[in-house]
Structure formats: C-alpha cells, structure tokens
Amino acid sequence: MNKKFINKKFMVVAAVILVIILAMVYFTIASGTHYTSKDSKGNEISFNYPSGWVFQERTAGELIQGEKNSTDNSTYRSVVTITRTLANGTSLDQVKSNDIYLKTGTVINETNRSVDGVQATVIDIDEMAGPERGKLGEVKLVLLSKDDYIYTITFVTGGTLEKMKGDIDHILNSFQTGKS
Numbered sequence: 001m002n003k004k005f006i007n008k009k010f011m012v013v014a015a016v017i018l019v020i021i022l023a024m025v026y027f028t029i030a031s032g033t034h035y036t037s038k039d040s041k042g043n044e045i046s047f048n049y050p051s052g053w054v055f056q057e058r059t060a061g062e063l064i065q066g067e068k069n070s071t072d073n074s075t076y077r078s079v080v081t082i083t084r085t086l087a088n089g090t091s092l093d094q095v096k097s098n099d100i101y102l103k104t105g106t107v108i109n110e111t112n113r114s115v116d117g118v119q120a121t122v123i124d125i126d127e128m129a130g131p132e133r134g135k136l137g138e139v140k141l142v143l144l145s146k147d148d149y150i151y152t153i154t155f156v157t158g159g160t161l162e163k164m165k166g167d168i169d170h171i172l173n174s175f176q177t178g179k180s
Contacts, residue, residue, distance in 0.1 A: 034174075037061050043149070045084060048174035050167050053080075068167065078157040078164055080171065085150045092121065092143050095150050101125050101139045108138075115153075116176050120144035124161055140168060146177055 033053075036046040039061025049055065055066035061084060068078040085095065096102065105127035112119050125139040138161045142153040153175070157164050 035064070035066075037064050042179050043084070044176075044178055045082060045151075046174075046176050047171050050170045053167070068164075078155070078159070078167070080156075081152075081154045083152045084177070085152070087145060087148050087150050090150060092145050092150060095152060096121070096123075096143055099141060099152070101127055101141055101154065101156075105139060113172070115142060115144050115172050116146060118144050118146050120172075127156075140164075142172065149177070151177065 033051075034046065034048050035055050036044060037057050037060060038044045041061075043061050045061060045064065049066060053066050053068050055064055057064055063084075064082040066080045066082075102123070102125065105125035107123055108126050109124040111122050113122050114120070121141075121143045123141040123143075125141060127136045127139050137156060137158040139157075140155040140161050142151075142155075144151050144153075153172070155161070155164060155168050161168070
C-alpha cells in the first residue's frame, strides 16, 4: 500500500475520533438545564443540572434546593441543597464543624477538588438515622470559599452516592458564582 494513502486514512480516522470526543464533551456540558439565582446585590449562583431534577429558590442567591424527581419512593429520594453564607469572620472549619450531617454521620472519605476555580473540600458521609430507622442514606458535602462567601453544596440520597456520581459531577463541573 501507498504510504501517503495510509497517512491520509489515519488522519481521517483521527479527525473523526476527535469530532466524536468533542461532541460528547459538548453534550455532557450542554445537556440538562441551566439554573441561575441572584440576590438583590447582584451576587449570582449558577450551574447546569441534568434532566430529571427540579430546582427552586428558598432565599434568592442564598438557598437553593433541588430534587431528583425520577422516583416516588421517598426512601431513595435524592436532594441537593446549595447555601451561600457571608464569611465575615466565619471560617470553612466553623461551617464544617457545625454541619448536621458531619455531627450525625460517619465520614467515609474526604478529598479536594476544584469547583468554580477554587479548591473545595469534598466529604462523603454515611448517614445513620438510628437503630429504629436504619440507614438513611449517603451524603456528599462540598465546601468552598470564594469572594467573601462560603458555599455549601450538600447532596443527600436514600441510595448510594455512586448512583448519583454523574449528576453530582454535572452540577459541580458547571457551578459558578460571582457578580452579574
């Protein structure tokens, strides 16, 4: 076979593979719905979330709650809560030590990851509700500090965090804060 023909064929295959990869990345980022919440001062929280989730503000720009509506079984319900608190003398360690899930559950894993361009603490918690109720579920607690605010993103599921991994990554990878 002609060497030029093989090189052209290789280049065409490589280009097709690249287009497929780029399309998959775009689909992952663009799929779902975009959510934006602003407080009265123009501070904003925004993120993309996958299909099957419903979000609503409890307090504009400060408390957002979402629920995965794919199941009617409340035992396996998945919920995310996003809060923003003015740091003003409050540290991430103080917020962490006051978290109810950390007080009542057992830490499975603690790591760091980048969220909105800053380092966030990510804690996986096996939450127990007591012997009369058995295992309540698992929690992923994400804590980050940016622009004088502390953000807490809490994913709670009656099932396992592993089943929510794609949804969690989808939200965290697109999470952004700042002035609009």
